[in-house]
Amino acid sequence: MSEKSEKTVTVIGCDGRHVSTDAAKALGLARTVIGAPRHLEAAPIPPGAERVELRHLDEALNTLVRSPGPAVVLASGDPGFFGIVRAVRARGIVPAVIPAVSSVALAFARLGLDWDDALVLSAHGRDPGQALAAALAHPKAAILTAPGTAATLGAALRVAGKQVYIAECLGTSQERVAAFDAAADPADPADPNILISLGEQQRNEPRWLAGHQGAPPGWALPEDAFAHRDSMITKAEVRALVLARLGPGPGRVIWDVGAGSGSVAIECARFGAHVIAIEADQAQCERIASNAATHGVRVQVKHGRAPEALADLPPADAIFAGGGDHAVLDAAIRHARPGKVAVTLAAVSRVAGTAALLTAHGYRPDGVQLHASRLSPLPNGQLRLAAENPVFVMWGHR
Numbered sequence: 001m002s003e004k005s006e007k008t009v010t011v012i013g014c015d016g017r018h019v020s021t022d023a024a025k026a027l028g029l030a031r032t033v034i035g036a037p038r039h040l041e042a043a044p045i046p047p048g049a050e051r052v053e054l055r056h057l058d059e060a061l062n063t064l065v066r067s068p069g070p071a072v073v074l075a076s077g078d079p080g081f082f083g084i085v086r087a088v089r090a091r092g093i094v095p096a097v098i099p100a101v102s103s104v105a106l107a108f109a110r111l112g113l114d115w116d117d118a119l120v121l122s123a124h125g126r127d128p129g130q131a132l133a134a135a136l137a138h139p140k141a142a143i144l145t146a147p148g149t150a151a152t153l154g155a156a157l158r159v160a161g162k163q164v165y166i167a168e169c170l171g172t173s174q175e176r177v178a179a180f181d182a183a184a185d186p187a188d189p190a191d192p193n194i195l196i197s198l199g200e201q202q203r204n205e206p207r208w209l210a211g212h213q214g215a216p217p218g219w220a221l222p223e224d225a226f227a228h229r230d231s232m233i234t235k236a237e238v239r240a241l242v243l244a245r246l247g248p249g250p251g252r253v254i255w256d257v258g259a260g261s262g263s264v265a266i267e268c269a270r271f272g273a274h275v276i277a278i279e280a281d282q283a284q285c286e287r288i289a290s291n292a293a294t295h296g297v298r299v300q301v302k303h304g305r306a307p308e309a310l311a312d313l314p315p316a317d318a319i320f321a322g323g324g325d326h327a328v329l330d331a332a333i334r335h336a337r338p339g340k341v342a343v344t345l346a347a348v349s350r351v352a353g354t355a356a357l358l359t360a361h362g363y364r365p366d367g368v369q370l371h372a373s374r375l376s377p378l379p380n381g382q383l384r385l386a387a388e389n390p391v392f393v394m395w396g397h398r
């Protein structure tokens with residue numbers, strides 16, 4: 001590393017265990033020590049050093065920049081993992097970092113679980129909905145909670161059928177690791193804490209990439225990858241464009257309104273999105289659930305007729321309407337308030353109205369007619385073109 005700071009700043013991670021020799025040495029030389037009260041209390045700080053309680057990050061960093069001599073910042077766990085190192089570097093300081101064990105590693109260790117397949121999610125300083133959506137869609141997740149958010153997040157995960165654990169005050173005398181009790185007093189979880197969420201489908205194969213695997217190995221899967229009825233399925237070529245326009249991924253909520261076989265919903269879930277498939281027909285709902293299980297993903301199936309069935313759903317980042325009339329699309333946009341909408345239409349007469357509806361809701365409408373002709377073998381071994389029905393794909397982003 002060629003980077004150098006003029007002043008020595010050491011960021012020391014704390015996990016409740018004894019301070020290492022290197023950390024004790026840095027503390028012994030420090031003129032300023034910045035940290036949360038609990039970390040300042042526990043660290044061997046020389047009497048001459050100024051102690052600065054870390055209450056507001058910006059103020060603490062100002063103090064760090066102004067401090068005259070060697071300084072130490074105390075932080076929880078591994079300060080380079082969802083910690084203070086990024087903020088310190090943003091102030092032009094290249095710190096020495098002495099990490100401790102991350103609270104995430106500790107939480108999984110306390111449960112005796114491996115975690116290279118876990119998503120690690122932060123609900124700090126942002127809408128916790130994103131962390132919740134990612135945890136709902138993934139079989140194993142840890143959530144770094146913001147103070148006071150654990151009860152709501154834990155309850156939502158329990159309602160969705162996840163097994164949930166809470167790890168409070170790890171490495172302290174108040175440490176508690178227990179199954180999350182949704183019925184307990186919401187004020188109960190002690191901060192800081194971590195939620196661990198486990199789904200039914202744990203994968204046991206060895207991993208080479210931690211967390212989410214990124215895009216699936218393929219998409220726009222053939223129709224026969226999904227059980228479906230009477231060819232009521234979005235065709236692969238059309239699905240490819242719809243997926244591209246919806247932009248699924250971990251932490252994104254997507255509604256598939258009138259989901260049919262669930263092919264679009266399931267493909268979005270394969271990218272890691274939390275998908276809610278809304279479907280009026282009970283047999284189709286069962287088909288969606290079984291198709292999702294075949295593909296090893298979780299899709300929340302909402303049985304009911306839109307627009308009534310949409311009323312209690314959480315907002316979405318994107319919605320797909322593979323059928324349905326303008327009233328349904330209008331209601332879906334009003335409820336979901338999505339950034340992206342994609343619609344497929346067979347009827348020419350509905351194109352202008354859909355464009356007008358998207359415009360009225362503040363989207364820039366766009367669209368294309370897709371008319372795919374697939375290669376198909378002839379008895380003599382030659383290839384012919386077999387035409388699929390033309391479909392309009394319309395979309396709007398805002």
Ligand SMILES: C[S@@+](CC[C@H](N)C(=O)[O-])C[C@H]1O[C@@H](n2cnc3c(N)ncnc32)[C@H](O)[C@@H]1O
Pocket residue numbers: 076077078079080081082083084101102103104124143144145146147167168169170171172192193194
């Ligand atoms: C800003 S993150 C810092 C994570 C830290 N860098 C690490 O590796 O543990 C703060 C969050 O970590 C979790 N956390 C930190 N210390 C903890 C502890 N002792 N017990 C349980 N959770 C802890 C909590 O979710 C807390 O809200």
